[in-house]
Amino acid sequence: MKLATLKDSTRDGRLVVVSKDLTRCSEVGHIARTLQAALDDWAYVGPRLERVAEGVETGAQPTIRFHEHDAASPLPRAFASSLGGYFSAPRDPLNISSGEAQVEARAVVILDDFLTDADASSNGPQVALVMLAATVSANGGDTAFSPVAVTRDELENLSLHLTINGNPVSDSSKSGAGSSIDDIAIPAPNRSLGAGSIVITGLDGVQTTVRAGDTFRLESNDRTGHSIFGAIERKTASAG
Numbered sequence: 001m002k003l004a005t006l007k008d009s010t011r012d013g014r015l016v017v018v019s020k021d022l023t024r025c026s027e028v029g030h031i032a033r034t035l036q037a038a039l040d041d042w043a044y045v046g047p048r049l050e051r052v053a054e055g056v057e058t059g060a061q062p063t064i065r066f067h068e069h070d071a072a073s074p075l076p077r078a079f080a081s082s083l084g085g086y087f088s089a090p091r092d093p094l095n096i097s098s099g100e101a102q103v104e105a106r107a108v109v110i111l112d113d114f115l116t117d118a119d120a121s122s123n124g125p126q127v128a129l130v131m132l133a134a135t136v137s138a139n140g141g142d143t144a145f146s147p148v149a150v151t152r153d154e155l156e157n158l159s160l161h162l163t164i165n166g167n168p169v170s171d172s173s174k175s176g177a178g179s180s181i182d183d184i185a186i187p188a189p190n191r192s193l194g195a196g197s198i199v200i201t202g203l204d205g206v207q208t209t210v211r212a213g214d215t216f217r218l219e220s221n222d223r224t225g226h227s228i229f230g231a232i233e234r235k236t237a238s239a240g
Contacts, residue, residue: 001053001151003129004230005035005072007089012036013072017052017061018148022230024063026056035074035110035149039195042112042128068230073145074131075110080197083108083135088144090232094136095239096212101138105162105218106205108133110149111197127152132160133200134218134232136210138239146219147230156223162206163217169208212238 004025005013012034016025031048032038038045055061073087088094112128132146162169193199210216219231 001050002148002154003035003038003049003074003150004066004148005074005076006070007072012076016066017049017056018066019056019063020154022068022148022227023066024056025066026052026061026063028052036079036196039110039112039128042195046112046128068147071147071230073143074129074147074149075145075196075198078196078198080193082200083133083143083198084141088142088234090144090147090230090234092144092234094138094142094234094236096136096138096210096236097239098138099238100209100211101136101236102207103162103210103216104135104137104205104207105160106133107131107158107160107201107203107220108145109199109201111193111199112195128195130155130158132218132220132229132232134216134234136234136236144232144234146232148228150228154228158203159220160206161217161219161221162208164208164210164214166215166217169206210236212236 002018004016004018006016008014015028015032015035015038017028018025028049032045038049052061056063069091072089077086108131109127110129112126129149129151131149133143135141135143213236215235217231217233220228222228
């Protein structure tokens, strides 16, 4: 299942279910208006959203066109995150106050706090969704997430494709360094992490430097070359 948040006049946007090819989406305000609301009751809401996702693929569910430029980060703000509390949209421009800044690209997970009997021994919340993150060390740190967050069953492996001005910085799938989805896990079970918490995974990230005027793009493709999460693509400019 793939989920996104479309921008609107509210801080948290509105939740949609997105087709596997990222071309269509279905509004699900009757189930959960926001992703945080869905995560707060994931045991009940998650299966309902999965049924919508099935309908999107079969044509049984009404859809509208999905445009990545209309998407906020899937969670525009988070109650618990080491990456900050408010997040930029994946296509927002970025002002750099100094001549250059560091970009760190990595995979992150969003947690729910629903424990099944099988999960009970883990003594903590579970991974609900996976997404990409790009944090820029400018203006105190600016993080954007991929347009779409996905459930783990959407992933066979996970590799990062980072380019600056169209030139590759990293393409781990071509080097054979893509990480198995089995490697995605919560670093340490912690009861203080509840629904909607964003946690950095143990998967290797990528770091590089951007300068004012650069455009960087981060995405991850499946084995057929199709984008899994959509792309974080941000044009940088000098704040001065």
